[in-house]
Amino acid sequence: MKNFTAFLWALLVLPVFSQTAFAGDSKTALVPLPSVDDFSRGQNGWSLGLGLGVEYETAYEGSDEFGLEVEPAGGLQWRNGNDVYFFAGEALGWRGVRADSWLFEALVGFDEGRKESDSDEGHLAGLGEQDEGVELVLQARRALDVDWRYWLVGRIVSGSDGNLGLFGVGRRFGDQQDGTGAELNLVVVVHDSEYANKGFGINPAQAIASGLNETQLSSGLRSVGVNYNFRYELQYNWQLYGEALFEYFSSEVRDSPIARSNYEAEVGVGVIYIF
Template sequence: MKKLNCLLSVIFIQSFFLPTALAQEENTAIVPLPSVDDFSRGRDGWSFGLGLGVEYETAYEGSDEFGLEVQPAGAVQWRKGDNIFYFAGEALGWRGLRADTWLLEAAVGFDEGREENDSDDGRLDGLGNQDEGAELVLQARRALDSDWRYWLVGRAVTGGDGNLGLLGVGRRFGDQLDGTGSELNFVAVFHDSEYANKGFGIDQGQAAASGLRETTLSGGLRSVGIDYNYRHYINNNWQIYGEALFEYFGSEVRDSPIARSNYEAEIGIGFIYVF
């Protein structure tokens, strides 16, 4: 399957490759970061990107099972100066640039939840299903230099099942201003007890039904991680993007019977057509 995916990717690139002819001054993104979707080409008004991605990832948080998942990619965006409003998949949000060094973002999205059949090996049997729920995501990035070569990032996620926070530092590679190139982020993730027990806790009823040890987490450090983002214009309309993520769980999470692995990982690649 991996060889087939690689072959399809090569065929796709060869079929659609044309020399990139986008002038940087005419295609300036709100910030030049590959992890930030910006289809505006530096212009105010509506923009639209549509595509498809394939991810190879863990079946659920803490799982030692991996699988392929196909997901839509892209977004509908409306830009006005240093503000972009967007609808992307299951997220509706806004991001804005302030003083050229602050990128602020607010979005309402959905947590996918978890189902017992997410585990093909029956590792979740007896734990019940977790419903999808809405959550609010607030994020701020602070550039440490004028060209966004380095930055600090903070994120807060809150909803009906607790709170999660993230602190990190990032590094951009390449000199492009159109949001292409690559970047690395190093992060530490924290969660409160409610959020921690949603993913890794086991109450008395679940313990009786599943045979797993009753487990209650207190919250604190959830994990440390690294992620890599890549984006490139194949020609005037086609983008290729990729992401790789590795997250190593903290000791309290690793002790949960739900965490069959000490880490979570995923890798993905996709294509977007920018209209």
């Protein structure tokens, strides 16, 4: 199970925090966006949310195989005014609001890599194993109005296997200020040649072992996509959340033998209990 170590760690530290750390009637989130976890209810100090989610997604990038996966959800957070420090899953990071219209985020997380066994049909046979690696993620959102109804977003992912960039525009639905409601993002994704070939390239040795054509990709457009998030408060301590993602690959990516599908898709839903 992905992120299971972090889930157990959060359970172990749970008794350390008293209920007074989470007290308060204010429910103003750092930013009122469903895609940004905020368990603080507008209060400074520690907050904790734990839950489970179920995802139906492609087995690997470019795959035409789909499967279900159960994952822990939530995380541990420390809020100090307009800054939140968090540990969620396999990511450790910070996010903060500046001038009421900028949301910045920086985190260190893990790329899970790829195994030949990720394909039940054997489509990755001969391509070898890709190890898990550390990635740095930097993100900024710029609100275009006072209540974060519209915004621009930019994200950079950098690791030992190259760099990826995402740029887009978002729209929030609903008037809540507590992070519930729904949002929609339209994005364009670009990558450098190293990142592109990590997912879709085939070097000479892999071509011989797999029988697939040698493939080398250049930097440039990776995909265009749409992402939908919602968050709903079932009760005071319970939240229902969900996400749907559709990413349509560029022509160069689609031409790779690894890309057995023209798109990548994911649908997930889960519940979180806020302590």
